[in-house]
Amino acid sequence: MVSTLNNINDQLHAMVSLRTGKNVATLADQMEPIQHACPVCGNVYLTRTEALKCRDKPFEDGDLTVGTIVAVPGKSSQFPPDDPWMAFIIPPDPESDSHFHRAGYRVPLFVVTAIHGEPRSPHRCVVTLVSLVGSHLTTGWTPATGEGHLALFRIDGGKHCDVDSTWIDRVKDLLVDCNPSDKMREQAKRLARIGISSDDLL
Numbered sequence: 001m002v003s004t005l006n007n008i009n010d011q012l013h014a015m016v017s018l019r020t021g022k023n024v025a026t027l028a029d030q031m032e033p034i035q036h037a038c039p040v041c042g043n044v045y046l047t048r049t050e051a052l053k054c055r056d057k058p059f060e061d062g063d064l065t066v067g068t069i070v071a072v073p074g075k076s077s078q079f080p081p082d083d084p085w086m087a088f089i090i091p092p093d094p095e096s097d098s099h100f101h102r103a104g105y106r107v108p109l110f111v112v113t114a115i116h117g118e119p120r121s122p123h124r125c126v127v128t129l130v131s132l133v134g135s136h137l138t139t140g141w142t143p144a145t146g147e148g149h150l151a152l153f154r155i156d157g158g159k160h161c162d163v164d165s166t167w168i169d170r171v172k173d174l175l176v177d178c179n180p181s182d183k184m185r186e187q188a189k190r191l192a193r194i195g196i197s198s199d200d201l202l
Contacts (some may be wrong), residue, residue: 041122059125061115062144062152062161067192068112069185070152071178072129073167075138075202076105084184085109085133087155088174107171108133109155109180111188114197115144127152128197132187140202150202155180 019025035044036051045051064070071087079086085108092104110129118124118141125144129152130137142150144161151165155178162168180188 040117054123057123059123060145061125062127062146063159064112064115064127064144064152064161066112066115066195067189068158069155069180069188070110070112070129070161071107071155071171071175072110072142072150072152072202073105073107073171074150075108075110075131077108077134079106079108079134081106083108083133083135084181084187085131087178087180088171090170090174107174108138109184109188110138110152111191113139113191114195116141116197118143119199129202130191130196132191138202139196139198140200141198142202 033046035046036048037044038051038054040055040057043051043054045054073090076090081089087107087109090105090107108131110131112127113130114128116126116128118126126141127144128139128141130139132138142152145163146152146161146165147163151160151162151167153160153162153167153171153175155175160168
């Protein structure tokens with residue numbers, strides 16, 4: 001009999017989906033206090049007040065809307081200078097200590113196609129940006145304020161999203177003359193109408 005129980009015990013330990021002893025499944029305690037979940041992030045709180053406080057954290061959307069066109073100097077690359085999705089070229093600075101500044105930058109345009117929460121932090125507002133620069137679809141999300149990743153510079157004179165960025169000194173005069181072609185603007189409108197969101201960082 002002892003041998004049979006030992007054999008059963010060995011089998012139970014081999015079955016990872018089974019629970020035994022004090023770990024055996026039981027009914028939930030119906031007298032536990034009712035908890036409240038934040039509808040944004042799903043965190044659970046003991047009181048409704050705590051859940052509401054979490055829910056009502058303001059989204060910092062950088063005043064961006066779907067369809068806003070922005071220049072993103074941090075995504076510079078060697079795109080053709082006459083590409084419709086090129087914002088402007090930051091000229092080389094031969095006096096700079098930075099190799100990148102000495103080379104200059106070709107700055108692409110992007111359009112906001114979605115405004116949403118960060119995949120791992122739903123209360124943090126991010127935007128999905130899309131570009132057709134170089135005739136390739138480039139997509140990804142970035143913080144709507146520009147904090148912690150890429151600075152976004154509006155070409156319509158609106159608020160720039162450039163927390164902690166030093167780009168503004170290099171691009172402010174170039175932004176004034178940035179006037180995308182009708183072709184680029186039409187493509188941007190179509191992309192915004194489609195509505196594209198990404199879980200990948202730009």
